[in-house]
Amino acid sequence: MIGIRLLLLFPLVLILMLLHALPLLPRRSRLFGAEVPREVRYGSEGGRLLRGYQVRLLPLSIVALLAAWWAPVTWLWLTVASPSMAALWLLYRCHAAAVRFALPPPSTREASLSGGAGGLARRLMWFAPPLALVTAAALYLYLNWSRIPERFARHFDSQGNPNGWAFKSVRGCFGPLALGAAIILFFMALYMVMELGSRRGTERSAMLACLAAPGYLVGPMFAIVGLLPMFVPPLWVFVLLIGAYFPGLIVLVVRAVSQSAGGPSEVTPDGCWHGSFYYNPQDPALFVDGRTGFGLTANFARRLVWLLLAIILLVTAGLLLLGSKLLAQTATAPEDVASQTVVRLVDGKYDEIYQSFSADMRAALSLEALKSQIGPQVSAFGKLIETRKPAIQQIGGNTVLIVPAKFQTVWIDFTISVNGAGQVAGLFMKPGQAPDSDRHPPAYSKPDSFSERAVTVGAGDWKLPGTLTLPRSQTPVPGVVLIHGSGPEDRDETSFGNKPFRDLAEGLASQGIAVLRYEKRTKEYGAKMAQIRNLTVQEETVEDAVAAVTLLRAEPGIDPKRVFLLGHSLGGYLMPMMLDRAPEAAGGIVLGGNARPLEDVMLEQFEYAGSLPGGDTPEARKQIEELRKQALSVKDLQPGHEDGPAILGVFPHYWLDLRGYDPVAQAAKIARPLLILQGERDYQVTMKDFDIWKAALAGHANVTLKSYPALNHLFIEGKGKSVPAEYMTPGHVSGEAIGDIARWILAR
Amino acid sequence: MTPAPRIGIDLASPVPAGRQIVDAIRAHLVEGELAPGDILPSVRRLAMELGVHFNTVAQAYRQLAEEGWLDLKHGRRAAVIGRGAVDAAGPDRIPYFQRRLREMVAEMRAHGVAPASIAAELRLFAERLKS
Numbered sequence: 001m002i003g004i005r006l007l008l009l010f011p012l013v014l015i016l017m018l019l020h021a022l023p024l025l026p027r028r029s030r031l032f033g034a035e036v037p038r039e040v041r042y043g044s045e046g047g048r049l050l051r052g053y054q055v056r057l058l059p060l061s062i063v064a065l066l067a068a069w070w071a072p073v074t075w076l077w078l079t080v081a082s083p084s085m086a087a088l089w090l091l092y093r094c095h096a097a098a099v100r101f102a103l104p105p106p107s108t109r110e111a112s113l114s115g116g117a118g119g120l121a122r123r124l125m126w127f128a129p130p131l132a133l134v135t136a137a138a139l140y141l142y143l144n145w146s147r148i149p150e151r152f153a154r155h156f157d158s159q160g161n162p163n164g165w166a167f168k169s170v171r172g173c174f175g176p177l178a179l180g181a182a183i184i185l186f187f188m189a190l191y192m193v194m195e196l197g198s199r200r201g202t203e204r205s206a207m208l209a210c211l212a213a214p215g216y217l218v219g220p221m222f223a224i225v226g227l228l229p230m231f232v233p234p235l236w237v238f239v240l241l242i243g244a245y246f247p248g249l250i251v252l253v254v255r256a257v258s259q260s261a262g263g264p265s266e267v268t269p270d271g272c273w274h275g276s277f278y279y280n281p282q283d284p285a286l287f288v289d290g291r292t293g294f295g296l297t298a299n300f301a302r303r304l305v306w307l308l309l310a311i312i313l314l315v316t317a318g319l320l321l322l323g324s325k326l327l328a329q330t331a332t333a334p335e336d337v338a339s340q341t342v343v344r345l346v347d348g349k350y351d352e353i354y355q356s357f358s359a360d361m362r363a364a365l366s367l368e369a370l371k372s373q374i375g376p377q378v379s380a381f382g383k384l385i386e387t388r389k390p391a392i393q394q395i396g397g398n399t400v401l402i403v404p405a406k407f408q409t410v411w412i413d414f415t416i417s418v419n420g421a422g423q424v425a426g427l428f429m430k431p432g433q434a435p436d437s438d439r440h441p442p443a444y445s446k447p448d449s450f451s452e453r454a455v456t457v458g459a460g461d462w463k464l465p466g467t468l469t470l471p472r473s474q475t476p477v478p479g480v481v482l483i484h485g486s487g488p489e490d491r492d493e494t495s496f497g498n499k500p501f502r503d504l505a506e507g508l509a510s511q512g513i514a515v516l517r518y519e520k521r522t523k524e525y526g527a528k529m530a531q532i533r534n535l536t537v538q539e540e541t542v543e544d545a546v547a548a549v550t551l552l553r554a555e556p557g558i559d560p561k562r563v564f565l566l567g568h569s570l571g572g573y574l575m576p577m578m579l580d581r582a583p584e585a586a587g588g589i590v591l592g593g594n595a596r597p598l599e600d601v602m603l604e605q606f607e608y609a610g611s612l613p614g615g616d617t618p619e620a621r622k623q624i625e626e627l628r629k630q631a632l633s634v635k636d637l638q639p640g641h642e643d644g645p646a647i648l649g650v651f652p653h654y655w656l657d658l659r660g661y662d663p664v665a666q667a668a669k670i671a672r673p674l675l676i677l678q679g680e681r682d683y684q685v686t687m688k689d690f691d692i693w694k695a696a697l698a699g700h701a702n703v704t705l706k707s708y709p710a711l712n713h714l715f716i717e718g719k720g721k722s723v724p725a726e727y728m729t730p731g732h733v734s735g736e737a738i739g740d741i742a743r744w745i746l747a748r
Numbered sequence: 749m750t751p752a753p754r755i756g757i758d759l760a761s762p763v764p765a766g767r768q769i770v771d772a773i774r775a776h777l778v779e780g781e782l783a784p785g786d787i788l789p790s791v792r793r794l795a796m797e798l799g800v801h802f803n804t805v806a807q808a809y810r811q812l813a814e815e816g817w818l819d820l821k822h823g824r825r826a827a828v829i830g831r832g833a834v835d836a837a838g839p840d841r842i843p844y845f846q847r848r849l850r851e852m853v854a855e856m857r858a859h860g861v862a863p864a865s866i867a868a869e870l871r872l873f874a875e876r877l878k879s
Contacts (some may be wrong), residue, residue: 107760111797113776114752115825199797249826260761267799269759281797 012068013082014246016061019087023053023094032091032098033276040101040260049094060086067726092275109267112200120195126212127188131181137223137694138177143466144230148173152229157352173229176723179322180222184215186315193308197286198296199266209252272301296480334399334418339387341424342405342414346384348375358423365427377429380725382408388435392627398425404432410496410728431496434730442503442732448472450509455555457518458547462525462539466518467491468508470557478562478745479514479555480589481548483541483578485569486598488523493568497730500568500714507738513745518544521657534642535650536657541571542578549582562586564745567593569685569713575674576666586748587673587702589741592713594685595692596663598632599655601685602648608683664696667703674703675744677737679711681722704744708737753781757798765800769808777817777828784830790819791826 021033031041031049040046060083068079087260105562141148148168191211193442195204196732220241224233266289272280276286281301286308298305337356354367365374385408390401400417411434417426441447450471458462471477482501484493484547505515521544522529529535545565552562565588567575572593579588594601610624630647634655642653667674674697678690690707697703708715712722716731755772757765776782785797788809789797809826812818819829856866 070768108756108758109798110756111756111789111794112752112754113773113782113786113788113794115789134756199799283800284796284802 009065009068009244010242012065012076012080014250016064016083019083020054020057020061022087022091025282031101032094034095034098034102036098036101037103039621040172045101047482049097053094056090057087075568106267120192123195123208124188124192126208127184127191127215130184130215130590133219133223134177134181134184134226137226138174141173141177141226141229145189146230150493153232153355154225154228168229174226176222177226178412179319180218180226182319182322183218183222187211187214190312194287194296197304197308199285209255211267213249213252216232216248217242242654334392334401334422335390337418337422337424338390338401338403338416341427342387342403343384343417345374345378345414346378346381350375353424356424358419358421358425361423361427362426374427381410381412382730404435406434409730431494433494433499434497439499441645442507442735444510444735445506446505446510447506450506455516455518455551457516458544460712462520462521462544464521464524464544465491466516467507468552468555468605469515469517470555471509471512471514473512473557476557476559477512477514478506478586478748479516479552479558480564480566480745481545482515482517482551483565483567483574484546484569485571485592488526491517491519492522498714498716498727498732500716500733503733504566504738504741507733507735508745510741511739511742511746513742514552514555514558516548518548520544533651534653536654537570537574538575538657540654541574542581545571545574545578546582549585549747553584560584560746562748564589564748566591566741569593570598571678572685573598574661574669576663577661580666585672588670588675589744590674590676590693591681591715591737592678592685593663593676593689593693595689595696597634598658599631599648601689603628603631604686605684609724664692668700669698671702673744673748674700675741676703676705677715677740678705678707679713679715679722680707680709681711681718682713683722684713687745706740708734710734711737738748752764755798757800759799765798766804766808766811769794769798769800770811773808773812774815774817777812782804782828784828786828788828 001003001256018702029035029038031046032053036046050102064079064083066074068142071079093315114341124508152168159318188211191208194207194211198204221238224237224241268278268283268288269280272278272283276290276297278297278299279301280299283299283301285299286302286305287296287298288583298309300306341353341356344356349399350367350370354362354370358363385406388404388406390403393400395417397420398417403414403416405412405414412429413432413433415426415428416424417431419425444682448627450469452467452469455468457466482491482493484501492502501517505517508515520541522540529539532539545567549563549565552558553563563584563586565575565578565582565585567573567578567588568591570593571578573595575588575590575593580586606624606627610621627648634647637647637652637655637659639656642656646652647655676690676693676697678685678693680687687707690705694705698705710717710719711734712726714727714731715733715737718731755769757768757772757774759765761768773782773788782788786854788794791802791805791809795802798805809818809820813820813826815826816831819874853866857863
């Protein structure tokens with residue numbers, strides 16, 4: 001920050017120095033714009049006036065410097081403006097005082113009878129080096145066109161991190177160089193006009209120095225900026241360039257001024273001066289020697305001068321516009337577009353989001369749809385707490401960013417793709433996961449008592465990454481394999497901020513039970529699985545469960561005789577089937593497993609969703625009715641319908657395969673221990689299912705049944721009616737249920 | 749290379765600027781400081797340097813061209829040409845120059861220049877003409 005401050009102070013110091021030097025710069029016979037005898041200029045009167053100027057300006061300069069050090073950056077312009085205004089006023093006052101000593105103006109004017117061009121071409125050569133530099137840079141870019149990346153940083157913040165980008169295009173690459181060349185040529189043209197429109201005075205070299213000098217900063221500057229696609233120079237290169245430039249400029253100006261300071265000043269009738277404005281219709285010169293400072297000033301009586309001023313204004317405006325156009329083309333970094341979009345979504349600034357859409361995106365998602373569909377979803381997440389650093393991928397010409405956003409209760413991943421022009425070309429959201437650092441482990445998790453390591457379940461095409469949570473124990477421990485519910489679940493069964501399988505793994509491991517959990521096959525190989533028309537629960541769940549039991553039994557430190565299966569939801573429904581397929585499993589635990597066919601449970605869920613607030617809108621009713629119809633149509637499936645369309649997300653074969661499966665009847669035949677647990681608040685698999693399990697198995701000595709009044713489908717505690725939105729609130733699997741499971745396993 | 753000759757005009761003088769320019773340039777021509785082949789500044793340039801109207805300078809150049817000193821044909825650049833031997837001025841032109849000399853001497857006397865000084869100046873010119 002101090003570095004930046006110093007960088008800002010540097011030009012201010014130069015300007016203040018110039019203000020103090022201003023009365024000393026004009027030719028030696030001049031005192032504050034008045035032509036005076038040398039004995040006045042160098043005598044006591046001149047000294048007094050000059051000292052007076054310095055003494056009055058000095059305190060202001062000191063205050064300005066101090067203010068520039070302390071003032072907020074937005075007020076810095078005042079520190080330049082106020083001493084400048086004061087200096088102008090002082091110059092005016094001193095001029096009025098100096099005029100009293102002024103000599104009567106001479107009335108003769110001299111001219112050389114030389115017919116030569118006067119060396120204009122030679123003087124214009126001063127503009128050549130910076131132009132050559134810019135041209136060389138352009139040539140270098142042209143020759144190395146193939147090496148230029150598609151997107152490159154064009155602008156950097158004070159820390160040197162890129163915050164503006166440009167794209168590989170003629171405009172993006174050559175634009176800055178063309179702008180630099182245009183600026184230099186503009187100054188060159190200005191000098192030509194000034195030389196042609198003024199007398200061959202001695203101020204000419206000073207003018208040349210002033211107009212040629214900017215090119216020596218602009219040229220290297222724009223050459224460096226133009227070469228950004230190829231090289232990114234460190235910040236100090238710019239600091240060095242500016243640092244070297246200004247002392248050089250001062251030397252040049254002092255030389256030019258000292259050259260011009262000797263000669264007699266140009267004769268201009270006093271009556272034509274109005275302040276520092278010259279108005280003389282008799283004088284054909286467009287520019288004459290200025291009286292207050294050094295250099296030339298315009299003869300405002302000439303119409304051509306007004307035209308020139310208009311052209312200068314127009315060209316300056318044009319160059320500024322060109323510059324801003326070039327900046328506009330340097331799109332915002334995709335990261336900024338993405339985070340901006342998230343913030344706008346949360347703030348409900350749909351118009352602004354729509355403005356940032358690409359043409360295709362606008363066609364795909366109308367402003368109304370954005371407002372009525374995406375809007376309510378986002379507002380349901382609550383207040384945005386923060387967004388994290390996005391994951392970035394280049395796909396085609398687009399940058400695809402996944403921005404994890406933390407809301408009051410949930411994490412949402414916003415997937416936003418940004419096209420080459422910095423427009424939003426895609427926008428999706430899905431529940432995200434809290435980063436590990438954000439998780440508060442449940443009280444029953446004792447991380448010191450277990451260790452975790454990666455394992456692979458199965459082999460070949462469908463091998464699955466998994467996690468084995470192993471208690472620290474000298475003796476072999478019992479183990480349990482966790483089997484997911486329906487849907488593409490990960491190893492933690494992550495749902496918004498909840499990770500019930502992770503809670504189970506840590507909770508059980510803390511009580512001396514090894515837990516194996518893994519990514520579901522439909523999660524790890526989702527796209528591949530979706531192609532399989534004759535997919536059944538075998539491929540979806542059962543095969544991997546059997547492989548996991550085999551794996552866990554073979555692990556060192558595990559008692560192979562006490563490896564159990566724990567199935568949640570669909571996993572519970574399939575428990576009897578899995579126990580049949582894995583005879584070496586010591587027993588099964590059913591958490592919220594449905595006893596009725598899947599389609600019945602789903603139908604009930606849809607009807608429940610329709611009865612909730614928000615479920616009675618026409619769109620929601622239509623959607624629920626459609627799902628209801630699909631659930632009902634499962635019953636009508638007959639063998640031979642396998643080629644029909646997918647129903648509720650799976651192909652008919654999946655439904656037909658489960659047709660004859662009765663989990664309760666199959667469970668009744670199993671002699672191994674069974675633990676069946678149910679949350680009473682569960683609205684997905686309800687007490688109806690539990691009652692069916694109970695009715696069939698209550699008398700069996702190997703079966704234990706228990707229900708918990710406060711728990712929902714994830715076995716997380718809650719109050720009142722369980723609703724879908726409840727899952728957005730992060731919680732942990734009930735310690736009571738985990739304790740029951742642990743005691744039951746340890747007792748076998 | 750010797751620096752190009754300079755001319756000066758007095759804006760406060762009652763003599764018109766055009767006359768002053770013609771007289772000053774002619775003096776350089778007669779005295780040989782401007783030789784055939786020399787190029788004079790363009791009308792625009794000289795007008796700008798002297799701070800007079802373009803037409804004033806253009807008029808002056810035209811008069812000098814009529815007198816045979818300048819060639820104005822090649823574009824705008826005025827070139828000094830070899831004047832060759834000029835036909836002796838006819839006897840009818842002499843009284844005009846006599847009158848102008850008398851008026852000049854009278855003006856000098858009116859400005860308080862001593863007759864002896866005037867005579868000395870005239871003798872200097874006469875000497876230069878002989879050499």
